Amino acid sequence: MTLSFFDQFSLTSYLGVPLIALALTLPWVLFPAPKTRCSNNRLLTLQAWFIRQFTHQLFLPINKAGHKWALLLASLLIFLITLNLLGILPYTFTPTTQLSMNMGFAVPLWLATVLIGVRHQLTHTLAHFLPVGTPGPLIPILIIIETISLFIRPIALGVRLTANLTAGHLLIQLISTAAFHMFFIMPTVSALTVILLLLLSVLELAVAVIQAYVFVLLVSLYLQESV
Template sequence: MTLSFFDQFSITTYLGIPLVALALVLPWILIPTPQKRCLNNRLITLQAWFIRQFTHQLFMPINKEGHKWALLLASLLIFLMTLNLLGILPYTFTPTTQLSMNMGFAVPLWLAAVLIGVRNQLTHTLAHFLPVGTPGPLIPILIVIETISLLIRPIALGVRLTANLTAGHLLIQLISTAAFAMTSIMPTVSLLTMALLLLLTILELAVAVIQAYVFVLLLSLYLQESV
């Protein structure tokens, strides 16, 4: 049976259990929970410091009405970051390479931000569709363009996360396959290719963290327009 490079992104089952379900549960098991004590260990202290710094930077330009989203967005960041990092390990499945899952995160949160804007400040939300001073003949065209740009936001969120992680995983698999194939033929070139693979893996670790942060950051920007 010949496997393709894209088989690593197909959802498989083991003993009747879909692996994507196990991958989604695993981050919540690995993340330590703070205890009710005066002093926590170094890992929990570092985790609390990271969450505090992240929420401070993310919600600093947002008014107090948007601070209710702090727990949701901080949890989403840690969840996506853990999924992305675990997906780099060998023999693992990365759920965030599935567009359907990423859209499942993007669409409800984007829609919630839009509905909050419609409920709290309807005039300000509708004003985004038509800039001040627009010439009369351009009004219908600009309304259509702004509507399309609004509707395409969740698609851009999901596609960006999926494309970046899928491209990185494919590139790692291609380079590793070439490195092992050249081991007996050209050992020197194979070693250089493995060094390149190590650098690419480090880059993929950074991409896994950055893409999770960008996903949550764009959601906060959409929220900032609505509160």
């Protein structure tokens, strides 16, 4: 019986324990907690340097009122990067390929930025629905378009992360399956396919990091419009 290529993305359990719950706890186990005192641990030093550089670049154009989100977004970035990278390892489960989980991240963050904008800058937030100088006949159409674009933001966040990771995993599985079946028929072509598979794996590593960064970056852009 030929299994579907999408079986690797199905929610599975082992000994009654959902693997998605186990995968979600791994980032908190792998990364040590930062400490206030000086430490000669290289991992802690590298982790602190990465968080400091990331938060500095991300919150540079944002007002001081939005700097309260620094800890949340930095933790979210490290969490997503870890889950994406762990999913590339063999016999592992990638929670970020589940649209329901990504939407669970995207919707509350997007809704929080909208509520912050409505609370602190109501006039500025409503001004986004109607640009200055819009002709009268186009006012209803533009309001509808801007409203749709506002509500489609969390969907774009979740679908972008899910689609990019799912496509990469499927492509790796397709190429590896082709290389395995061509090994005895066309060894030369199979060897070239393995080289292509290695290059694609390196690309998938970059995609795992970039997509996590893009997710957090878009949330910060939505926050910038609200503070």
